[in-house]
Amino acid sequence: MNVKVNDSCIACGACESICDAVFSVEDVAKVNEAEVAANEDCVKEAADACPVGAIEIE
Numbered sequence: 344m345n346v347k348v349n350d351s352c353i354a355c356g357a358c359e360s361i362c363d364a365v366f367s368v369e370d371v372a373k374v375n376e377a378e379v380a381a382n383e384d385c386v387k388e389a390a391d392a393c394p395v396g397a398i399e400i401e
C-alpha cells in the first residue's frame with residue numbers, strides 16, 4: 344500500500360487522531376511510510392474521514 348497526502352490538505356488533524364502511527368500533522372499531514380504496512384486499517388479509516396479527500400491510497 345502506498346499512501347500520499349496531496350495538496351488539498353487543510354491540516355485539520357483528523358488523520359492523526361485516527362491513525363497517529365502513520366500521520367503527523369504540522370503545516371500539512373505527513374506520512375510515516377515505515378508504519379503503513381502495520382496500520383493499513385486505520386490508514387483506510389483516515390482516508391475515508393479526511394474532509395477534503397487529501398489522502399491517496401494506491
Ligand code: SF4
Nearest residue numbers: 352353355356358393
Ligand atoms: S484528515 Fe485530511 S485534511 Fe485533515 S490533516 Fe489529514 S490529510 Fe490533512
